[in-house]
Amino acid sequence: MVEKIVARDLKVMVYKKPILQNINLTVMAQEILAIIGPAHSGKTTFLRSINRLLENQLGFIRSGELLLDNRDVKQWDVDLLRRRVGMIFATPIPLPGTIFDNVAYGPRLKGIRNMHSLAEIVEKSLRAAFLWDEVKDRLFSSALRLSGGQQQRLCIARTLAVEPEVVMMDEPCSGLDPISTAQIEQALRELKANYTFILVTNNVKQAARVSDRTAFFLNGELVEIGPTAQIFTAPKDKRTDDYVSGRIG
Amino acid sequence: MTCRALIIQRLVWFGLALLTFLTLLVLFFIIGYISAKGAPVITPEFLFSLPVRMGKEGGILPTIIVTLYIALLAIVVATPFGVGTAVYLTEYSRESALTRIIRFGADALAGVPSIIFGLFGFILFVIRLKMGWSILAGGLTLAMMVLPTIIRTSEEAIRAIPYQFREVSYSLGGTKSQTVWRVVLPNALPGILTGVILSLGRSVAETAAVIFTAGSTLRLPRTILDPGRTMAVHFYILAREGLSMERAYGTAFLLIIVILLINAFSYLLMFRLTRRLK
Amino acid sequence: MREKLIEKGLLLVALSALGSLLLIALFIFVEGVPLIVKVGIKNFVASTHWAPTKGSFGILPMIIGSVQVTLLALVLGGGLGIAVTMFLAEFAPRWSVAILKPMIELLAGIPSVVYGFIGVMVLVPWIRRSFGGPGFSILAAGIVLGIMILPTVIAISLDALRAVPLSYKEGSLALGATRWQTLYRVMLRAAKSGVIASLILAMGRAIGETMAVIMVAGNALLISASPLAPVRTLTSNIALEMGYAAGDHQKALFATGIVLFVIVALLNTIAILTMRERK
Numbered sequence: 052m053v054e055k056i057v058a059r060d061l062k063v064m065v066y067k068k069p070i071l072q073n074i075n076l077t078v079m080a081q082e083i084l085a086i087i088g089p090a091h092s093g094k095t096t097f098l099r100s101i102n103r104l105l106e107n108q109l110g111f112i113r114s115g116e117l118l119l120d121n122r123d124v125k126q127w128d129v130d131l132l133r134r135r136v137g138m139i140f141a142t143p144i145p146l147p148g149t150i151f152d153n154v155a156y157g158p159r160l161k162g163i164r165n166m167h168s169l170a171e172i173v174e175k176s177l178r179a180a181f182l183w184d185e186v187k188d189r190l191f192s193s194a195l196r197l198s199g200g201q202q203q204r205l206c207i208a209r210t211l212a213v214e215p216e217v218v219m220m221d222e223p224c225s226g227l228d229p230i231s232t233a234q235i236e237q238a239l240r241e242l243k244a245n246y247t248f249i250l251v252t253n254n255v256k257q258a259a260r261v262s263d264r265t266a267f268f269l270n271g272e273l274v275e276i277g278p279t280a281q282i283f284t285a286p287k288d289k290r291t292d293d294y295v296s297g298r299i300g
Numbered sequence: 301m302t303c304r305a306l307i308i309q310r311l312v313w314f315g316l317a318l319l320t321f322l323t324l325l326v327l328f329f330i331i332g333y334i335s336a337k338g339a340p341v342i343t344p345e346f347l348f349s350l351p352v353r354m355g356k357e358g359g360i361l362p363t364i365i366v367t368l369y370i371a372l373l374a375i376v377v378a379t380p381f382g383v384g385t386a387v388y389l390t391e392y393s394r395e396s397a398l399t400r401i402i403r404f405g406a407d408a409l410a411g412v413p414s415i416i417f418g419l420f421g422f423i424l425f426v427i428r429l430k431m432g433w434s435i436l437a438g439g440l441t442l443a444m445m446v447l448p449t450i451i452r453t454s455e456e457a458i459r460a461i462p463y464q465f466r467e468v469s470y471s472l473g474g475t476k477s478q479t480v481w482r483v484v485l486p487n488a489l490p491g492i493l494t495g496v497i498l499s500l501g502r503s504v505a506e507t508a509a510v511i512f513t514a515g516s517t518l519r520l521p522r523t524i525l526d527p528g529r530t531m532a533v534h535f536y537i538l539a540r541e542g543l544s545m546e547r548a549y550g551t552a553f554l555l556i557i558v559i560l561l562i563n564a565f566s567y568l569l570m571f572r573l574t575r576r577l578k
Numbered sequence: 579m580r581e582k583l584i585e586k587g588l589l590l591v592a593l594s595a596l597g598s599l600l601l602i603a604l605f606i607f608v609e610g611v612p613l614i615v616k617v618g619i620k621n622f623v624a625s626t627h628w629a630p631t632k633g634s635f636g637i638l639p640m641i642i643g644s645v646q647v648t649l650l651a652l653v654l655g656g657g658l659g660i661a662v663t664m665f666l667a668e669f670a671p672r673w674s675v676a677i678l679k680p681m682i683e684l685l686a687g688i689p690s691v692v693y694g695f696i697g698v699m700v701l702v703p704w705i706r707r708s709f710g711g712p713g714f715s716i717l718a719a720g721i722v723l724g725i726m727i728l729p730t731v732i733a734i735s736l737d738a739l740r741a742v743p744l745s746y747k748e749g750s751l752a753l754g755a756t757r758w759q760t761l762y763r764v765m766l767r768a769a770k771s772g773v774i775a776s777l778i779l780a781m782g783r784a785i786g787e788t789m790a791v792i793m794v795a796g797n798a799l800l801i802s803a804s805p806l807a808p809v810r811t812l813t814s815n816i817a818l819e820m821g822y823a824a825g826d827h828q829k830a831l832f833a834t835g836i837v838l839f840v841i842v843a844l845l846n847t848i849a850i851l852t853m854r855e856r857k
Contacts, residue, residue, distance in 0.1 A: 102471060109394075134473035144464045147487055156482070157472040206468075213472055309758040316665035320678070323662055326725055327685050330696055384591035392585050404850075405596025411779070411846040412602060412839070413786025415813050419820070419835045420602045423609055444598045451595060477584045505689035508788040508817060536691045536789060539698070552692050559687045567680055 053080040055217060055247050056101060056136075060115035063096055065108065070096045072271045074115070078217070083239060083248040085262035085279065087255055088294070092268035094251045098219045101249075102136045103129050119217075134161075137210035141222040143202035145194035150177075150186050153194045153205055157213035172212050180208035181238050200231020207238065217247040225253065236261050255295055259283050267291045331556060338553025341546055347554075351518050355534065356543045360551055362520045366435060366528030370514060371503035373439025373524065374446055375496050381443075382450025383485070383492060389451075390458045391480050410448035414508040417445050421513035433515030433527035441513045442506060446499035453498070457491020457573075458484055490573035494566045501562040504555065507532045531555050603839065610833035613826060622833060628799055630819070630827040637834055639801050643716075643809035644785055647795060650720025650805065651727060651784045656777050658724065659731030663773075666732070667739040668761045679736075686729035694793030697722040702794055711806035714796030720805070722790050727780035734779060738772020739765060771852050778849035782842045788813040812838045 056078040063071040071093040078084050086094050099105040100117055103124055117124050124132055134157070146153050154173045163169060173190070177183040182204040186197070194205060203223055210218060224232040239248060239261055252258050258265050259279060266276040267290070275282065275291045286292045293299045345359055352358030385402065393399050421441030431437045461484050469479040485492075507530075515527030516537060529537075531551055538548040614622050617635050625636025662682070666675055697718055706713030742765050750760040766773065796808020797818060810818075816831045816838075823831055 104467060104470060107467075107470070130473045130475055133471055138471040140464070140467070140471075142464070144468050146465060146468060146483060156469070160469075160472060160474050160478055160482075209468075209472070305756045305759060309756045312758045313669050316661050316669060319658055319661040320665045320670070323658065323685075323728060324678070324681060327681060330688060330692065333696060333700070334692065381591055381594045384588050385595060388588040388592035392588055402592050402596060405593070405599050407850060408843065408846060409595050409599045409602075411782055411786075411842055412599070413788070413813065413842055415786070415788040415816050416602065416606065416835055416839055419609075419816065419832060420605055422820075423605050423832070424601070444602075447595055447598065475581055477581055501687055505687065507689065507691050508813075511817075512820060532689050532691055535689075535695070539691070539695050540793070548695070552695065555689055556692065559689070560684070563680070563684055563687055 052082075054078075055080045055120065056249075057118040057121075058097075058116070059118075061097075061100065061117050062114045063093070063100055063105070064112045066110040070271055071100070074273050076266060076273055076276060078247060078249060079264075080216075080247050081243060081245075082263045083243055083250060083261055085258035085265045086249065086251045086268055087253075087258050087265060088268035088274075089299070090253075091270075093271040094268050095221055097268070098138065098221055098249065098251060100124075101217075101219065102133050102138055104133075104138070134213045135215055136217040136219060137213065137215035139203070139206050139210055139218065139220040139223045141225050143199060143206050145197070145202050145205055148194060149191045150194045150197070150205060151190040154208050154212050157209060161213070173208075176208040176212040177205075179211050179238070179242060180204045181234055182208055198231075200227050200234065203227060203231065203235065204238070207235070211242075215246065217249065218242075219249045219251075221251045222253055223250075224257065232257070255297075267294060269294070331560075334549060334552045334556055338549035338551075338556075341550030342553060346547075346550055350520065354543060355518065355538055355547060360531065360534060360547070360554075362518055363529050363531045363534040363551070364554075366514070366521055367504055367530040367532070369435045369521065369524060369528070370438045370442060370510065370530055371500050373435065374442035374503045375450075375499050377440060377443035378447045378450050378499065379492075379496055382447050382495070383454045385451045386454035386458055386492075387480055387485075389455055391476060391484065406448045406451045409444070410452075412445075414445065414506060417441050417509040418512035421509060426513055431525065433513065433517075435514055435521055435524040435526060435528050438510045438514030438528075438530075439524065441509050442503045445506065445509060446502055449499050449502070450492075450495045453495025454488070454492045457488040457495075460491065461487050490569050494569045494573070497562055497566040497569065501559050501566075504530075504558055504562070505532060506530075507536055511536070531558075606832055606835050606839055609829055610836040613829040613833045614836070616826075617830075622830075623837065626801065628815075630823065630830055633826070635826075635830040635833070637812065637815070637837065639799050640810050640812045640815045640834070641837070642801050643795070644811040644813070646716050646805075646809060647719040647723060647791065647811055648781055648784045650716060651723035652777060652781055653724075654720055655724030655727040655784075656731055656780060659728045659776075659780070660735060660773065662728070663732050663735040663739060664761060664766075667736055667765075668757055682729050682732055685725070690726065690787060690789040691793070693722050693726055694790035697790060697794035705806070709806055711804075712796060712808055714794055714808045715806045716795065716809055717805040719791050719795040719809075719811075722794055723784045723787055726787060726790060727783050730780045730783055731776045734776030735769070735773045738769040738776065741772065742768045775849045775852040778845055778852065782845040782849070785811075785845070786813065786838065786842050788817050792817055 054077050058074045058076045061071060061074040088094055100113060101124060105111050119127065146156060151173055154176050155169045158169055158172050174183060182201060185201060197205060224235055250262060262279045264277060265279045265282040267274045269290055275286060275288045282291060283295055286295060347359060348361050349359035350361055389399055389402060421437055425431045425437035425440055426433055465483050466479050469483045510530050511533050516529045516533055517527045518529055521528040532555060535548055535551040535555060538544055622635055622637060624638055626638045627634040627636040628639060666678060670678065701721060702713035702718050705715060705718055746764050746768055747760055750764045791811050792814045795811060795814060797810045797814055798808040799810055812834055816834050820831055
């Protein structure tokens with residue numbers, strides 16, 4: 052199996068406060084890796100280090116290695132990096148504008164202007180996100196009129212439109228109803244063949260349902276990582292056991 | 301609360317309300333007085349014909365055209381600089397000595413009296429740069445006058461855009477300039493436009509800076525290098541020289557109508573803007 | 579690469595406001611300073627003899643005129659402005675403020691020449707009838723300018739009052755004070771620097787105002803303590819004579835501009851510092 056993202060001794064500090072400590076972790080290609088852990092464990096910071104959104108925050112210092120396709124993310128051209136590694140945020144953030152414009156935003160950034168090509172990409176992405184059937188008749192209406200679940204799937208479509216290889220999702224289903232959540236989980240399963248997913252989730256059961264491997268973060272440390280089944284039935288670390296069984300959280 | 305204190309409060313309430321009412325009265329009086337004497341003068345002939353005998357008779361068409369040219373020129377020149385400055389201050393820099401200096405420059409420029417702008421425009425544009433009295437000189441001078449307003453309102457509008465929008469763009473591989481151009485500015489447009497429209501109003505009302513840069517000829521201008529008289533300047537000259545009180549009132553009325561409309565329009569925009577972000 | 583260029587370009591654009599300011603200062607000074615040097619600063623600022631065609635350039639009468647008119651405007655407009663601010667901040671019903679504020683801002687949009695005109699047609703005759711004198715006077719200019727600076731005073735003072743933490747107000751009310759007592763003793767005191775800043779800025783506006791003042795102040799070259807006396811201000815002097823001045827005379831007007839520029843710059847800097855101090 053190909054190693055897609057590798058973190059070696061990754062440390063992140065913000066204003067001298069340690070957020071991530073000694074993270075050693077590998078994300079394999081075409082897997083769904085779930086990252087679980089209580090709030091403030093550094094899960095989001097880890098994601099934002101990968102696509103370098105962390106750089107926009109003041110006072111952060113990153114040390115150690117963080118590689119995408121064997122090259123440190125710092126050495127990647129940042130715009131290219133962010134297209135290779137897409138991100139879905141916890142709150143769906145549709146850009147003001149039409150559904151079409153939202154999904155076409157990424158491709159337009161790359162310079163694609165032909166309406167025909169854009170329309171093709173938009174349809175392909177919306178289908179992949181399981182949203183096409185619901186919006187195909189109103190592509191040019193405002194994206195803000197969609198429901199929460201639809202908006203999140205729109206964000207997924209928007210990210211897929213730039214053809215990333217890795218998709219990072221930061222608690223994408225928080226605040227969504229169970230049906231929307233199920234739809235998104237289903238999308239993950241179908242898309243797995245062509246993408247690598249990193250799924251940060253507060254919902255332990257979701258991790259169990261969807262992921263191949265699971266990593267447990269606690270207070271900025273990677274406590275344990277392994278196949279999902281093993282993490283949930285026979286965790287090696289007591290802390291992991293406490294968390295997945297609900298004793299701490 | 302003592303009884304006495306409550307009585308004092310009642311009295312104060314009445315006193316302050318009275319003074320506020322007085323202030324509004326002044327406003328209504330001014331508008332009413334000018335409207336009463338000036339509205340009857342507004343005929344299509346007045347608006348569209350040329351002045352005769354230095355404005356004693358005839359219409360005010362050239363002044364309307366000159367006012368339009370100068371005001372438009374001012375905002376066409378000032379807006380790119382103003383918006384650009386606002387973009388730099390919000391997107392491309394953190395608070396530092398440099399940004400403080402930039403802001404100081406804008407604030408200080410806002411406080412310069414209009415007559416000083418007139419002197420400056422005269423010596424630089426009219427004389428040294430050899431533009432002569434011209435709409436161009438007037439427009440450029442006015443552009444500097446309204447620049448701080450555009451900077452201030454644009455910055456406010458840009459800062460109101462939630463940071464998440466920018467993050468979405470970045471996460472899709474957008475560069476900073478792409479993000480500003482495609483996400484920030486289009487969404488900040490209503491706020492920016494408000495500032496531009498307010499500046500339009502100010503340009504229309506301005507007299508001291510214009511009279512020394514655009515001149516006071518009553519001829520119809522052909523290019524922006526021609527001199528011209530704006531409505532405000534025309535009104536001033538008519539009133540001062542006592543040439544035609546009737547036409548003075550008419551010009552003043554037109555001025556006030558235009559400014560009222562401009563103000564109303566900018567409020568409409570602000571209203572739409574606050575509704576949109578909710 | 580392209581991004582770096584855009585950033586540098588925007589930095590240049592951002593310096594345009596500062597650049598404009600410096601240019602203005604530069605040109606005004608270049609034209610005016612030689613004259614001040616030639617005539618001697620004492621003869622310029624402290625002499626009452628203004629006869630430009632004969633080579634006398636004393637601007638003291640104009641300085642005094644400007645000060646008198648501005649002070650009166652500040653008392654009238656500042657006082658009224660603060661009163662209205664208090665009403666809007668504390669006593670006016672919520673819905674009315676949304677209507678009243680735009681109306682007051684409308685006052686700011688009316689051209690200064692219109693103010694001057696109404697001053698001439700309505701105010702000046704009234705002063706003449708009621709108090710005597712030519713009507714064109716410090717009083718007339720002070721009243722007109724007072725009205726013109728109202729929007730500035732109100733806007734900034736209102737902001738300052740609104741910025742006072744709610745806890746101050748609630749604390750006072752909880753102790754049994756009336757709204758007026760709270761306003762007067764607690765909130766105004768807390769907003770003091772903002773209100774003062776608004777007055778200083780308004781003062782700067784008043785000193786810099788030209789067209790309205792020309793029309794109602796009388797433009798006489800004399801110094802008097804009576805509010806009914808006509809005076810000439812620094813701004814009127816420039817505007818009146820610029821049309822036909824040449825050579826040294828013109829330079830003297832630029833020199834007058836320097837004095838005006840410096841006074842306003844000082845006032846505005848003090849105002850900005852006063853506003854910053856409270857943060």
